[in-house]
Amino acid sequence: MQEAKLAKEKMHGKLACGRPLVVRLASERYALETADSSKKATGEGHKLHLTSGSGQTSRSAKIAAIKNKLKSLEEDNSKIKKQKKGDNIS
Incomplete structure (x- = not known):
């Protein structure tokens, strides 16, 4: 100890x-x-707790984090495509 x-x-x-x-x-x-x-x-x-009693991130929290990351990546990808289309028009 x-x-x-x-x-x-x-x-x-x-x-x-x-x-x-x-x-x-x-x-x-x-x-x-x-x-x-x-x-x-x-x-x-009122804190958001992402860990289970064992101290590990809970399964549902991991899934939510992955979904948020995918959404963010999709939004970034669509922004890049729009920028490329704008560059091709000029």
Whole structure:
């Protein structure tokens, strides 16, 4: 347990790929989840949660993210086609 606390102290806030790391012990995560659940029960905490209880992104959230990405790519593709048509007319 001592090693885990030391690792948390050393790594929390360090930059990785330009973003700060957030390091929590598993017991702290459970405490945060239960606090968040109580906020929801009282009508607070309107955050979108994309993770399941195991900490992994839920299947429906993954599907929604993929659909949004595909829509974005289709919109970008149609913009490019319109620009090319405009260039050919000139």
